Structure formats: structure tokens, C-alpha cells
Amino acid sequence: MVDRVRPRDLTFLAEETPETPLHNATIEIFDPGEGEGAFDHARLVALIRDRIAFVPRYRQRLQTVPGHLANPVWVDDENFDLGFHVRRSALPRPGTSAQLLELVSRIVSRPLDRTRPLWEIYFVEGLEGGRVALLSKTHQALVDGVHTVDLGQLLLDLQPEARELDPDDWAPRRSPNPARLLSSAVRENLTDPGVLLDTVRTGSRAVAREADRRSSRVRSFAAAATGRRPKRRGVINGPLSQQRRVVTVETRLSDYRKVREAHGGTVNDVILATVTGALRAWLMTRAESMGGLRQVRAVVPVSVIDEELEATSLGSQIAAHFVDLPISETSPVVRLHQVSYSFQAHKDTGRSVAANRLAGIAGFAPTTFHAIGSRVANAELRRGYQLSVTNVPGPQTPLYAAGARMLASYPVPPLTPGHPLAISVTSYDGGVFYGITADRDWIPDAELLGSCVQEALEELLELSSATRERAPRGRRNPKAKPRPKPGS
Structure with a gap:
């Protein structure tokens, strides 16, 4: 029985273009340690070789069926080369964060090689402070x-000492020849109506996509011939180029908890209110003056318990939640309350999953959750949102790869057609790490948005401090001097 690509997975492959490479990425920063036991490229290769057996698809490639009579199949890569997928790079010492992000931006702009298993990991040396980075x-x-879960979920341990695993004696199975693939496709189309329906749908979508692409080429050619530039479709929405810009922001989880304690809501609400404030400040610095926007429609993937959705191996399903980020509101606290109100209906359904439950999943689950969240955002394109924001809580204790402590983890979300901006957030070991992906041409000032995230959080913190200093109604401020007793 062949392992046929599911229709939804095939959609991601078919819709990928040079302008929209559909891969997720993650930047992880490590303290490599010193001496013979330091974390280096060789130790990373050995670690992946030790753990890759748990994700067999990471050693499989795609193989098409002759005549496209059925969806492609996953087959073992008989020429699998771990050295091709685990690459070594370096920055000129001492490498700055800006240099690292420039390297990351160029790497994530390139599509993956379809003739090989669809993943890569880069071991980047030369960071200031003696640190190293992994880009997956x-x-x-x-x-x-x-x-399949993300390989990154399996590479990290709770202790510096790596887990002892049984040796992996994997040997690739011989790929089926074209004649076998053809006969299998014909047989399945005749005996399984579901396979036939998937084949027809795939062919119809391919024809429609090709027509759209040809129409787009005609419009582009006409615009070039007349010297006209494409019209802007929105301040944060527009056509994509083939180049990306990646921005990261590190904040502290304790700050979000302070805001939550002062104004209510959840840490997720405070993060989204911070994003809202950052968008407002950033847009106000541009010539568009927010382009007349009063709110930004965002899709926020959330974890739910819902039997009607496809089950995952993570103990919950992922659903799309739509929220209007009130960027026209001047008060940071009111913005927070409006975001909290939007999520209250979701909480009242009883389907929501607590953040501490997600953070307690074995391994480093945020990498897998971000991957699923990107799939959800892609599937909801027709709903007309303007921005995707994915926030995933991770473990609040340090994790290790081959003995090296992970210091930070920044998600790098993909961009979808017409959406030149995407934001993802991961919390880990007391930190909250933002990853912002922007189209290099449409949003050349993405670094400014990163600065606005810091400023928006600081604004919320200042207001929270002022709130705590004021005594709650009906209670005295413990710092206030005691009132004199009557008659004293």
C-alpha cells in the first residue's frame, strides 16, 4: 500500500510559488559550552541521526504518479544524505543579531528542494558572546x-545529559517503479471513490491555479509595458516579492503577568494587545497615517478540544479564531479589554485548552504548533483576514540539545499570498520571543515594527504600575499613612 499525499498537503505544494515559499522556520540560540563537550556541527548531526527515526517522513521525498492519475506518494529517499540537510554556516566574529537576521532572511526566502525530503537545518557559528544558532x-x-511532528520537538531534553536511545538501523525501501505507481493509481481510482474524488479535485484546482497565474502574468506584462505600478491594496496587504526580512524581539513573561494582574485577561490577551499597540504606533509613523484603518482583522490559531476537527498527536485540535485588533483606540488598557472580550466567547465555549497544558507537552511542542497554525492560517485565506498572529506557550524550564542550553527560540512564520506581514510568538523559560516575517519590498521598515513591540509593552507596564499604586475601591493603599482615630 503506497503512502499517498493527502489532498490538503498537496494543496500546500501546489499553491507554493517563488513569491510564497510555504515553509516554517525557527531560530534557536544556544550556549554551546566549552571544551571537548561543546555543542558543534558534528554533535548536531549525531543528535539528529539519533532522533530522526521518530519522524520517518524526514527521510522521505515526493514521487509523482505517471499521468497524474492520482496524488503523489511519499517514498523513502534512497540517496538520503543527512549532510545535505544539516548545513554549517558562520558569521564574521563577533556576529551581531542584525547579521544573523540578514542571513536568516536570505535563507528563508529560498524554497526547499522538491526532489529531496522537505527540510533543512543550519548550524550558525560566530555569534557574539560565543553563542551558536540553529535555523530550521x-x-x-x-x-x-x-x-508527523516537527523534528525540533524531538531534539531537546530536560537535562543536559542526552537520552540514551536504541541504535537506528534504518535502510530505505526501494522506491516503486512508474509502472507499479500507475497500476496502483488505476486500481485505487476504480475501487476507492475517495481516491478518485481527490484526483479529480486536484486536477481541477491545478487548472484553476494555472489560469490565475497566466492572468497574473498578463497583468504584470501589461503594467510593465505601460510603465504603471500595481495599485496598493492596503497598508499591510499587497503583492509579495521573492525576498523576506526577519525581525526578532525578546521580552520577559513576567512583564505580561504584571499587566494581566493589574487589568485582567490572560497572557495571550496581553500579547495581542501589545501587537495591537505596536501596529498602531508603527502605522502612525508611515505616510499613510494608518491608511484609514480602524482595526486589523487577524486570524489567531487556538488550541481546542473538538471531535469534529482533525485530531493531532498533541492532545488537542487547532482552530482559527478571528479577532479585530483595535488599532484606532488610543488607550492601551481599552485595547487590552477589547481583545480580552473577543476571546471571552471562545473561552465560554468550554473548548479552549489552558496554556499550562500546552506548555507541559513532551519535548518542545511550539515548533509543531506553529507549523499547524500556519496551515490553519493558509486554509482560512478566503475569510479575508489581514494578518496572522500565532502565539504558542512553551515550557518554562530550560531545555538542552546535546548538553547545550537553549537560550531563546524565535518562530519565523511564512507569508501567504497578499499578506506581506506575519507575526508569531513563543514563550520559553521566562521569555516571550517574537518572530516577525515581512516582505522585503512591501515593508522595508520591519525593524521599526519590532521596536514598536517593545514600546507597546512598556506603555502597558507603566499603566499597570500606576494602577497598582492606586488603592482598589473599598480598600486602603497599604503604602498610605494610617488615618488618625476619632478623638486622638
């Missing part, structure tokens, strides 16, 4: 949370 790229079609 994994195609959306590879990680679905059902059959």
Missing part, C-alpha cells in the same frame, strides 16, 4: 501534527 526550515506539507 520545514515545509508545511511535511508537518501536520497528525502523522
Whole structure:
């Protein structure tokens, strides 16, 4: 029985273009340690070789069926080369964060090689402070949370000492020849109506996509011939180029908890209110003056318990939640309350999953959750949102890769057609780490948005401090001097 690509996974492959490479990425920063036991490229290769058996699809490639009579199949890569997928790079010492992000931006702009397993990991040396970075790229079609989790979820341990695992004696199975693939496709189309329906749908979508692409080429050619530039479709929405810009922001989880204690809501609400404030400040610095926007429609993937949705191996399903970020509101506290109100209906359904439950999943689950969240955002494109924001809580204790402590983890979300901006957030070990992906041409000032995230959080903190200093109604401020007793 062949392992056929599911229709939804095939959609991600078919819709990928040079302008929209559909892979998720993650930047992880490590303290490599010193001496012979330091974390280096060789130790990373050995670690991946030790753990890759748990995700068999990371050693499989795509193979098409002759005549496209059925969806492609996953087959073992008989020429699998771990050295091709685990690459070594370096920055000129001492490498700055800006240099690292420039390297990351160029790497995530390139699509993955379709003739090989759809993932890559880069070991980047030369960071200031003696640190090293891992940059992973994994195609959306590879990680679905059902059959395959992200490899990054399996590489980290709770202790510096690596877990002892049984040796991996993997040997690739011989790929089926074209004649076998053809006969299998014909047989399945005749005996399984579901396979035939998937084949017809795939062909119809391919024809429609090709027509759209040709129409787009005609419009582009006409615009070039007349010297006209494409019209702007919105301040944060527009056509994509083939280049990306990546921005990261590090904040502290304790700050979000302070805001939550002062004004209510959840940490997730405070994060989204911070994003809202950052968008407002950033847009107000541009010539568009927010382009007349009063709110930004955002899709926020959330974890739910819902039997009607596809089950994942993570103990919950992922659903899309839509929220209007009130960027026209001047008060940071009112923005927070409006965001909290939007999520209250979701909480009242009883389907929501607590953040501490997600953070307690074995391994480093945020990498898998971000991958599933990107799939959800892609599937909801027709709903007309303007921005995707994915926030995933991770463990609040340090994790280790081959003995090296992970210091930070920044998600790098993919961009979808017409959406030149995406934001993802991961909390880990007391930190909250933002990853912002922007189209290099449409949003050249993405670094400014990163600065606005810091400023928006600081604004909320200042207001929270002022609130705590004021005594609650009906209670005295413990710092206030005691009132004199009557008659004293």
C-alpha cells in the first residue's frame, strides 16, 4: 500500500510559488559550552541521526504518479544524505543579531528542494558572546501534527545529559517503479471513490491555479509595458516579492503577568494587545497615517478540544479564531479589554485548552504548533483576514540539545499570498520571543515594527504600575499613612 499525499498537503505544494515559499522556520540560540563537550556541527548531526527515526517522513521525498492519475506518494529517499540537510554556516566574529537576521532572511526566502525530503537545518557559528544558532526550515506539507511532528520537538531534553536511545538501523525501501505507481493509481481510482474524488479535485484546482497565474502574468506584462505600478491594496496587504526580512524581539513573561494582574485577561490577551499597540504606533509613523484603518482583522490559531476537527498527536485540535485588533483606540488598557472580550466567547465555549497544558507537552511542542497554525492560517485565506498572529506557550524550564542550553527560540512564520506581514510568538523559560516575517519590498521598515513591540509593552507596564499604586475601591493603599482615630 503506497503512502499517498493527502489532498490538503498537496494543496500546500501546489499553491507554493517563488513569491510564497510555504515553509516554517525557527531560530534557536544556544550556549554551546566549552571544551571537548561543546555543542558543534558534528554533535548536531549525531543528535539528529539519533532522533530522526521518530519522524520517518524526514527521510522521505515526493514521487509523482505517471499521468497524474492520482496524488503523489511519499517514498523513502534512497540517496538520503543527512549532510545535505544539516548545513554549517558562520558569521564574521563577533556576529551581531542584525547579521544573523540578514542571513536568516536570505535563507528563508529560498524554497526547499522538491526532489529531496522537505527540510533543512543550519548550524550558525560566530555569534557574539560565543553563542551558536540553529535555523530550521520545514515545509508545511511535511508537518501536520497528525502523522508527523516537527523534528525540533524531538531534539531537546530536560537535562543536559542526552537520552540514551536504541541504535537506528534504518535502510530505505526501494522506491516503486512508474509502472507499479500507475497500476496502483488505476486500481485505487476504480475501487476507492475517495481516491478518485481527490484526483479529480486536484486536477481541477491545478487548472484553476494555472489560469490565475497566466492572468497574473498578463497583468504584470501589461503594467510593465505601460510603465504603471500595481495599485496598493492596503497598508499591510499587497503583492509579495521573492525576498523576506526577519525581525526578532525578546521580552520577559513576567512583564505580561504584571499587566494581566493589574487589568485582567490572560497572557495571550496581553500579547495581542501589545501587537495591537505596536501596529498602531508603527502605522502612525508611515505616510499613510494608518491608511484609514480602524482595526486589523487577524486570524489567531487556538488550541481546542473538538471531535469534529482533525485530531493531532498533541492532545488537542487547532482552530482559527478571528479577532479585530483595535488599532484606532488610543488607550492601551481599552485595547487590552477589547481583545480580552473577543476571546471571552471562545473561552465560554468550554473548548479552549489552558496554556499550562500546552506548555507541559513532551519535548518542545511550539515548533509543531506553529507549523499547524500556519496551515490553519493558509486554509482560512478566503475569510479575508489581514494578518496572522500565532502565539504558542512553551515550557518554562530550560531545555538542552546535546548538553547545550537553549537560550531563546524565535518562530519565523511564512507569508501567504497578499499578506506581506506575519507575526508569531513563543514563550520559553521566562521569555516571550517574537518572530516577525515581512516582505522585503512591501515593508522595508520591519525593524521599526519590532521596536514598536517593545514600546507597546512598556506603555502597558507603566499603566499597570500606576494602577497598582492606586488603592482598589473599598480598600486602603497599604503604602498610605494610617488615618488618625476619632478623638486622638
